[in-house]
Amino acid sequence: MYESYYGLNSKPFQLTPDPAFFFASKWHKRAMSYLQYGLSQAEGFIVITGDIGTGKTTIANSLLADIEDDIVAAQIVTPKLSPDELVKMVAAKFEIDVAGKTKADILKDLEGYLFALSAQGRRALLLVDEAQNLPLETIEELRMLSNFQQAGKPLLQSFLLGQEELQPILRAPNMEQFRQRIVASCHLAPLTPEETQKYIEYRLHHAGWNRTQLFSEKAYELVFKFTRGIPRKINTLLDRILLFGFLEELEVLDESAVKSVIGEVKEELFVPDNSTAQNTEKDVVSENVTGSLDAEDISRSRLITPNGNEVQDAEYYKAMLGELVDALDDAIKHKIKLTQYIDKLLKKKYRAYVRLKEDDKE
């Protein structure tokens, strides 16, 4: 509706996770590196957790979009599946006929399918989204599936994506066997204030925005305070702000426009009332609406050690840890590149070997 008014060729803030709009924030970049690293390991489990709406499915879709064709990927989004239902669903996703078959038959067919893939020099990847819904015994069944091997080489690798509730499930004492098969794990955090602005600009440009700045600095601050940097919340809010701007014929979207929309959506999105607030998110909402803005209060947060001592020079340590994390990120990226290179060499050798064997037969 507002697209042509703002010179856009599509809606910039749609809710469907679309790899074409993938914005590589620091955390998203890191999660992507972990996924790629895990993928190059070709075994075990990779776990990505994160708050609701932080971008887990988006990351998974982006990874699937540029996966190599020697990997056959299947994605399942889990309601509360029993172990038997899981086996059925996994097999069906790999296009195995499951109608009227017993679990034992399905497992046999699945194994046969994985063997056949392996014989072609390919392998299978299973992506389990919303994994926090899986009962413990179903996660255990997943582990059993990861036991399919040929000559010591695992035939199925799985990625688990889930909300925070997945973490205590995986930490349960009886999940030790599963834990030992996790090759990489990572937690997605919301965007920082700077990233929130970059995220918004990135999506606008990607949708064809080519004019000067649409939002004022204060507007960005308010958006961050209301959404706390959670991409899905940003999308919902921004879509409404653009609609508001179009209806009010605004060329610049400033603090007052954002405030008006927050006032509207707060009612519509059933944002809990401040009086019953349990967490800071609700405090933020009420601050926004009363307009008491303080841009620096985020960076002024105190840093407390697990023993309750306040770190005096917090900014210094934060910067130092930031640098350390960047250096580790670089190291992981380097390792991924190296592994991919070795992988390619191995594949080349394997193809040469197959050719030689065929020549031998003739």
Ligand SMILES: Nc1ncnc2c1ncn2[C@@H]1O[C@H](COP(=O)(O)OP(=O)(O)OP(=O)(O)O)[C@@H](O)[C@H]1O
């Ligand atoms: N890195 C990103 N780049 C672009 N858009 C993103 C990114 N992360 C999240 N989004 C957007 O935020 C919204 C929510 O993302 P997504 O559905 O991936 O979150 P989720 O973590 O899977 O949520 P849930 O916990 O509800 O499953 C989507 O509209 C998606 O397009």
Ligand SMILES: [Mg+2]
């Ligand atoms: Mg999701």
